[in-house]
Amino acid sequence: MKHQWQIDELEAHFTLFPPELGLLGNEAPHNQLGKAVLLKYFQHEGCFPEKAKDVPEDIVAHIAQQLDFDAEILQNYNWKVGRIKQHRKEIREWLGFRPITVADQRVLRDWLQNDVIPHEYRPAHLEQLVRRRLKQLHIEPPSAKRLQERIINSSLHRYAQQLFKTTLEQLPDATRDNLNQLIALDVSLPEEGDEAEEDTGKYLLHELKSDSGDAKVKHVKRTSQRLKLLQNIRLPENLFADIPLPYLRFYQQQVAVSSISHLQRRMKMARQKAQHFTMLAAFCWVRQREVTDQLVDLCIQIINDIRLRAKKRVERELLADFIRVNGKQQLLYRLAEAMLENPDGIIREVLYPLVGEEKLEALVEEFKTTGTYRQIVQTRVNASYTHHYRQILPPILEVLGFRSNNEQYQPLIDSLKLVAAYLEENMTFYPPDEEIPLEGVVPKQWQNWIYQQDRLGRRRIRRVRYELCVLQSLREKLRCKEIWVVGADRYRNPDEDVPADFSDNRDAYYEALNLPLGVDEFITAVKTIHKQALQELNDGLPDNPYVQISTRQDGWIHLSPLKAQEEPTNLRRLKYHIRQQWWMTSLLDMLKEVDFQVGFTDSFHSLTGQERIPRLELQKRLLLCLFGLGTNTGLTSVSMGNHGVDLNKLQYVRRRFIAKASLRQAISQVVDATLAIKQPQIWGEHATWCASDSKQFAAWNQNLMTQWHKRYHKAGVMIYWHVAKQSLCIYSQLKAPSSSEVAYMIEGVLRHCTDMQVDRNYVDTHGQSEVAFAFSHLLGFQLMPRFKDLYKQKLFLADKEDREKYPHLQAILQKAIDWELIAQQYDEMVQYATALRLGTAEAEAILRRFTRKNQQHPTYKALAELGRALKTIFLCRYLAHEEVRREVQTGLNVVENWNSANSFILYGRQGELSSNDVNAQEITMLSMHLLQACLVYVNTLMVQEVLAEPTWHDRMTEADWRGLTPLFYNHVNPYGIFELDMATRIPLAGMATAVAT
Incomplete structure (x- = not known):
């Protein structure tokens, strides 16, 4: 349950009604309040709170106010024994609930295994779904521990075992052999393969773990080879078709962080055979989609880079020509004047003395080079592509399959097939009788450019130029997913991006977004607000001293800057006081303190599913790793401290325990804890x-x-x-x-x-x-x-006949919205x-x-x-x-x-x-985020402790309260402690000789 509640939320969910007041009876005030809290909590959550801290103070205060009790008396309520058992029983019976049975648990496990997993596999989210399900069935859930262990963990385990079994059955023997070859020694691999620290040999798996690198031809070739290797494993096409990629990434991560020796041991264990092949298959399935995306990214980036480099080079050359032949306007004037004065004169006698033959030659050379700018750039692009970047075409067309759901772009698909068909040919032009798609493939401005005359004077399409136009068009359509790639994730079939069951569950999806099913109701609501906003701005504009609308440059909005607010006077003193009270607090200590209070390191678990390090020792290593990563000092520097943890142990924890999902969960915990501790009287x-x-x-x-x-x-x-x-x-x-x-x-x-x-x-x-x-x-x-460009923004009409209603906005009004x-x-x-x-x-x-x-x-x-309608509404309110x-x-x-x-x-x-x-x-970014969030958490407590003193609280002005923030660090030491021992020396060979002399 969240910790902070708005007044309207409290009134909606935690108001006591007359029948509920009757349920409370005539017990002691603290028992009545306790029973009321149990009742409203159960109605909202579908379960009872296990301890007093589970109930937010806002809820307790709201319920106590209705009963005319002091919220503090809840401290007298016994949450473990006594009346609470009877209260729970009475509330269950009154609400029509019953305790959960063994049969109920069995049904829940079946429901999770068959209907929920793997579309949702995160334990915390599964717990929410189970509680919601039990609430609908009017069944009281078990304790959090029993719910996690006996229902959720059991269901996850059963589903995994079933997945292992069905996957193994679908894998042919040849595919199994290919998977095992990934962890067999391969001396044919290049030296630059990304190798795990504990494995010194060369393995195919290391190559598959490697990233793509930046946009270079060699990386396209390497990535395409990697993708070809994955395709050659020959996984069945529908092996994991019904299983979401995030679930499979769980197994992919296990393989990615496991050592080769660990995977080899599992391969030899008969009882883990199914799990072994499933994990390797999941790894390859996910990596194939990731590598496909990487190859498409490389292709898109390289095609763009070719044009950018060509533009820069052409612009440099044109600028050099312009600088070299300066004064062209004056020169043209002098030439024109001389020709008018001597229309019958000889050029060498009249014009050459004025400007000189060399300058005229330079002018001719300049204008020879200035065809249209775009043609010059395209020619330069073609040269770069022909001499170097054309190497990317064969590997891309070999391993990537392009498709489109729109018939309009079928010519582009056909052009790719045509280009692939002639890749091995050594001809300059396409055959005259070949049907070559142009419409929708080659932009109109380049349809003449792709033609050249052959030796016989015939006008034919040059292959290289056509290929370049095809790649440029392909890039644009890939970026907007009109062309998609077989086996990709981000560039997959766009129809797979939307929920497959949208038509069947349309009403539920609309309700989840809080949108009306009828489009007329939706449009009427937006249209009404749209008209009101335009009318409000128009009516108030004559009296608005900060906004003016002029007819300059087709409508111009003039907005005066905001007036500066009063500067805080006491915040600097407050920060100085905190610095004196908590002198140079260590950033590492702040991280540790927040973990002691919040327990965010509990979010980190071994990616392999096996944990043998004692939790207290793991907590220590995690904090050191997170500090080294978040400060960017690295694990080597952190290992030099006097904490007794060496570099190898830190690297092991970094590799096996620290993942993006765990970091995000830890950050959420710290943020929620910060929200919970904030005192409204200080922070609002x-x-x-x-x-x-x-x-x-x-x-x-x-x-x-x-x-x-x-x-x-x-x-x-x-x-x-x-x-x-x-x-x-x-x-x-x-x-x-x-x-x-x-x-x-x-x-x-x-x-x-x-x-x-x-x-x-x-x-x-x-x-x-x-x-x-x-x-x-x-x-x-x-x-x-x-x-930033507010001055040129425009407003759109709700109806075209409304234009005359807004006389003060005429200069910036545009067409009406197409409802x-x-x-x-x-x-x-x-x-x-x-x-x-x-x-x-x-x-x-x-x-x-x-x-x-x-x-x-x-x-x-x-x-x-x-968007134009909504943007207009916002602009009207903003102005x-x-x-x-x-x-x-x-x-x-x-x-x-x-x-x-x-x-x-x-x-x-x-x-x-x-x-x-x-x-x-x-991971470095998220670790930094976590460190900074911990800094905010500790500073929040420090500020609250200081402002709890009446002298400090009374000193604060309105400007101080407005500018108060927990993000400051003049009292923090981010580096650690520096030790200097004058009695020790560096053990150098020449040290003894130097001392003797």
């Missing part, structure tokens, strides 16, 4: 908003995640943060600089897995789009951006919103379909229309109300404050992510 009521923004971090560049950022003018990766009020970061994601922030914004709001409920999200210009406005509304939260198109595509929009909510695919993969490169997609058009503008600005300032502390936490290696492994980069 909990907000339901968060702000999102990204920050760049330097990183090694031999991977696809690290890219050049044109705004920062350097290479790196981006970390996208979701930060709530008072610097409480609820979610973080690693992203490439070129990827859309919109997808990451939506992903964070939906996947943060904390007790916080988000109904508003503040972003900057890069985090918004018309599609983003539409999906945010469908998913139940408001998108509230700060526009008919929204009505036609309403079901499809809800279907994709449901896919985002359920996570049937990554948000970025789903949103690929709805980009400007795919403007003809009908659902994209509808989303854009709905009409100063408090809305200040709200957005304040939210985004919180993200900037969070960003400012990143360099304090991630100080090792100058803040550079020193790895080409994207998974390792993400």
Whole structure:
């Protein structure tokens, strides 16, 4: 149960009604209050609380107020023996519940095994589903321990054993042999294979674990060989067709972190034969999809890089020509004047003396090179492709299968088959009688360019130029998923991204999104708010001193900056006092203290499923690893401390226990604990908003995640943060600089897995789009951006006949919204919103379909229309109300404050992510997030302890309360303790001689 409740929530769920008051009887006040708490808790959760701390203070206070009791008397209620047993029995009977039986447990296990797993396999989520099921059946659940061990763990084990058995039965003998070859010594592998630390031989499995590298031809060849190796294992096509990829990743991770020797021992054990082959098969199944995605990414990136490099080179050459022949305007004037004065003169006698023969030759050379800019660039691209990058074509066409669900793009599929058919041929042109697809493959501006004359003077299509146009078109269609790839995950068939049972469970999916089934009701609601917002802005504009709309440049919005607020006067003194009271607190001690209070290290379990390290020792090693990773100092530096844990032990724990899912769970625990300890009288009521923004971090560049950022003018990766009020970061994601922030914004709001409920999200210009406005509304939260280009924004009409109703907005009014198109595509929009909510695919993969490169997609058009309406509503409110503008600005300032502390936490290696492994980069990012969240948790307690003193509390001003944040670090020592022993020496060979002399 969450810890913080709003007043309306308490009234809706924890109000005592007259029949319930009668159930309480005439017992002692503390027993009445205890019984009332048990009753309302059971009604809401479907089970009884096991101890007093399970019930949030807000709920106890609300129930006590209704009974006119002091909430403190609940301390007198006995939660273990006495009246509580009788109270539970009476409440069960009154609500029509009964205790769970052995038969009920058996039915539950069957239900989990047959209907729930593997679509949901996480124990915590399974527990929620079981409790919900028991509540529907009016059965009281067992204790949390029995529920976990006897029902959930048992069901997971039974399902796994059944999976092992059925998988083994489906694997042919040849496939089993191929799987065993992965862990057999292979001397043919190249030296640069990624080898596990404890295995010194060369194994195929090591090669399959390797990452793709950055966008280079050699990495395309290596990745395609890796994919070919996976395809040659010959897994049955439908081996894991009905099992979600996240479930299979659980087994893939086990193989990835296991040593070769461990896998070889399991191979020799007859009783683990089924498990052995299932784990290797799952590893290959998942890796095949990951490697396919990596190869497609490499292809897309290389094709883009060819054009970018060509543009840069052409621009440098044109600039050099322009600089070399300067003064062309003046020169042209002088030539024209001389020709007019001497129309019958000889050129050498009239013109050459004015400008000189050399300058005229330079001008001729310049204009020879200036065909259209695009043609020059395309010619340069063609040269690069012909002489180097054409090598990527054979491996890509050999191992990747391209498909399309749209007949419009079938010519592109046919063109790929044509290119593949002539790959081995040594001819310059395609045969004259070959039917070559052009429409939908070669852009119209290049349809003449691909032709050249052969030796006989015939106009024919040059193969290399046609191939280049095919690859460029393929890149665009892959990015918006109009072309998809067989065996991929992110680039798979887009029809698989949406729930397969949407039509059958349409009503339930609409209810989950809180959307009306009727499109008319949906449109009427949006349209009404749309008209009201436009009218409000129009009516208030003459009296609004901060906003002006002019006719300059087709409509221009002038907005005055916000006035600066009063500066806090006591926060610096408060931080100085905390520094004096907790002088240079160790960051490692903060991490340890939060774990003692919250227990987040309990989220980390062995990826192999086997744990032999005592939990207390494991806790110690985990804290050291998380500190080394989060500060970027590394495990080697951390191992030098006097804690008695050497480097090998830390590396073992890092490899076997620390994974992204565990880190995210630990972060959620710390965030929820921070929300629980916050005192409303100091921090105010909990907000339901968060702000999102990204920050760049330097990183090694031999991977696809690290890219050049044109705004920062350097290479790196981006970390996208979701930060709530008072610097409480609820979610973080690693992203490439070129990827859309919109997808990451939506992903964070939906996947943060904390007790916080988000109904508003503040972003900057890069985090918004018309599609983003539409999906945010469908998913139940408001998108509230700060526009960098506010001056050129436009407003859209709800109905075209309403234009004259808004005389003050005429300069920025656009066409009316096409509500008919929204009505036609309403079901499809809800279907994709449901896919985002359920996570049937990554948000970025789903949103690929709805980009400007795919403007003809009908659902994209509808989303854009709905987004324009919602964006208009927001802009009207943003311009009409100063408090809305200040709200957005304040939210985004919180993200900037969070960003400012990143360099304090991630100080090792100058803040550079020193790895080409994207998974390792993400683990470093999440570890830093966890460390910073722990800093916020401890600082929250410190601030509350100081402000509990009346002298400090009374000193605080309104500006101080407004600016108060738990994210500060002038009292924190992030480095550790430095020891100097003057009695010891470094054991060097020449030391004795130097001392003697």
